[in-house]
Amino acid sequence: MSNLSALRFFSTPAHACSYLEEQQATTLFVDPKTQISPRLYDELTRLGFRRSGDYLYRPHCQLCAACIPARVRAAEFSPRRAQRRILQRNAGLQVELIAPIFTQELYQLYSRYIEERHGDGDMFPPSQEQFASFLMSSWSDTRFCCFRDADGRLLAVAVIDVMQDGVSAVYTFYEPSLPELGLGTLAVLWQIDYCQQHQLPYVYLGYWIQNCRKMRYKSAFQPLEIFVEDRWQDAPLP
Structure with a gap:
């Protein structure tokens, strides 16, 4: 298993949610400078992360946990x-x-x-x-x-x-x-x-x-x- 604790993450400012009109969303991203290996991608996917281009992200909203x-x-x-x-x-x-x-x-x-x-x-x-x-x-x-x-x-x-x-x-x-x-x-x-x-x-x-x-x-x-x-x-x- 990779050392996930060594990864750096960044979060976006709150912004309008794309799925629920009344909610504000915050997204957690893996540091784009991180070298992503297939093994690391697998591990992060099992923890609920998704890929958009070269970026790995997961919802990180403070007041909502609707995205499962x-x-x-x-x-x-x-x-x-x-x-x-x-x-x-x-x-x-x-x-x-x-x-x-x-x-x-x-x-x-x-x-x-x-x-x-x-x-x-x-x-x-x-x-x-x-x-x-x-x-x-x-x-x-x-x-x-x-x-x-x-x-x-x-x-x-x-x-x-x-x-x-x-x-x-x-x-x-x-x-x-x-x-x-x-x-x-x-x-x-x-x-x-x-x-x-x-x-x-x-x-x-x-x-x-x-x-x-x-x-x-x-x-x-x-x-x-x-x-x-x-x-x-x-x-x-x-």
């Missing part, structure tokens, strides 16, 4: 009826894993997604620089999982980091004009299957926020664990 790290126990997962329907609906899609790169095709899909799904968020407006600085990293084992239809059209991209004990679901963006396909759910189901195939125990889904509609979807992937009181424990069933 969540992970799926992949080996025990079995899709529910609605999830099985999404798998059947998208059975003809092909998935290709590629290195994290910038292309106009990838960026145009990302841009459409941000503009139509997150126009009220802190990621709007999208930019090419944002695409690279948010999704890519100089030290992580990152893959772009590209979902294409039979005509080769790019419909969705799941950005994942492969770790020793699973994958971290960094971000997913998809064609916003096709909500009936359930592409966001499909991306999570594919990551769970990837872990099952490679005998990796967990899919780290980021933060579960009970009172935020955009983040509650994670409860649909059971068995789900949440990191509370410095330990992983079963999440309540939805």
